[in-house]
Amino acid sequence: MAKIESFERFYREYEEWFERNPDIYRAELELIRSVLPEGDGIEIGVGTGRFAAPLGIKVGVEPSDAMAEIAKRRGVEILKGNAESLPVPDSSFDFAVMVTTVCFVDDVLRSFREAFRILKKGGIFIVGFVDKDSFLGRRYQKKKNSSRFYKDATFYSTAEIVEFLKKAGFSGILVRQTLIEKDGKLLPVLKDGSGEGSFVVVKGVKKH
Template sequence: MAKIKPFEQFTQRYEQWFENHYYTYISEVEAVKKLLPSGKGIEIGVGSGRFSLPLGIKFGVEPSLKMAKISKQKGIYVIRAAAEYLPVKNRSFNFVLLVTTICFVDDLKKTFEETRRILKKGGNVVIGFIDKNSPLGRFYQKNKEKNPFYRYAQFYSTEEVVALLKNTGFGNFSFVQTVFYLPENIREVQPVKEGYGEGSFVVIKAQRIER
């Protein structure tokens, strides 16, 4: 089962996080934008559309009813489904976006296999996430039980995500990073740098490789 319980119960708290940490949120949007390809895209784990809307993505997948309703109200076409079982035709999209989604799926390998299946030849997946080895990743893990969302989360390192992407048919990797302080201490939009290992929020772009 997709981990939707906290998103159903604490919808307003989820939304309020983006208001309270506006500059962190904008920094993450800008980082994703750096690696986002052109073409027809879909966001898996679209939530309330906080990323799809500013990035111009018209399609989303979301298991939470309350989150899906918010996205639909913003004009996004939302499919109610889990990431591991996408009711989407093969090779339908030029790119797939997942932002802070991989830590909430039940089976990340299956999620990446499904992502690859719905990508067109040469298509790309773009993944934004909190690296578990970063300062923010360590903070979230240390305080998991205090947070209604992250107590359900499984955090990954960049190396772990890359290894699993390679294993499921992806290559040609690009990386950017941002969020260099804890969100409570961020008072302006953070820079976006190439690579990973410094910033807590990492974005990976990987291309579908034909086997």
């Protein structure tokens, strides 16, 4: 069962986070945009459409009705469902995006295999997440039990996400990062690789 209770109850607080942290939000958007291909895409765990709408992604899968309603108002077509069982036919999309969702799914490998299934040959899967070993990842884990949203989350390292992608069948792995910590501040610098940035995107290709 997707961990949606907090998002159903506190969707307003979720929205307010983006209003309070525009620089972090903008950096995350730009990092995803830097690896986003052209074509028809879908966001898995679209939430309120905060990423799908500005990135031009027209379709999203979302289990939370409260979040989905806001995404609809942002122009996103919503498919009710969860990451482990996508209500989408095989080979339907050119790319799929999963942003800050991986820490809330029950079965990461199964959800990645579902993403593989719904992509066309040559399709791209992009996973954006807070690296558990990063400055921000350590902060979130420290405060996890007192957080409305992250108390049920499982954080992953970049290496773990890459391994899940490979097991799901993806290859041609590309890793990029942003929100580089310096003197207690997070800089919106975009860099290849991982290990410095708190927010990481990993891109995999469905080559067969």
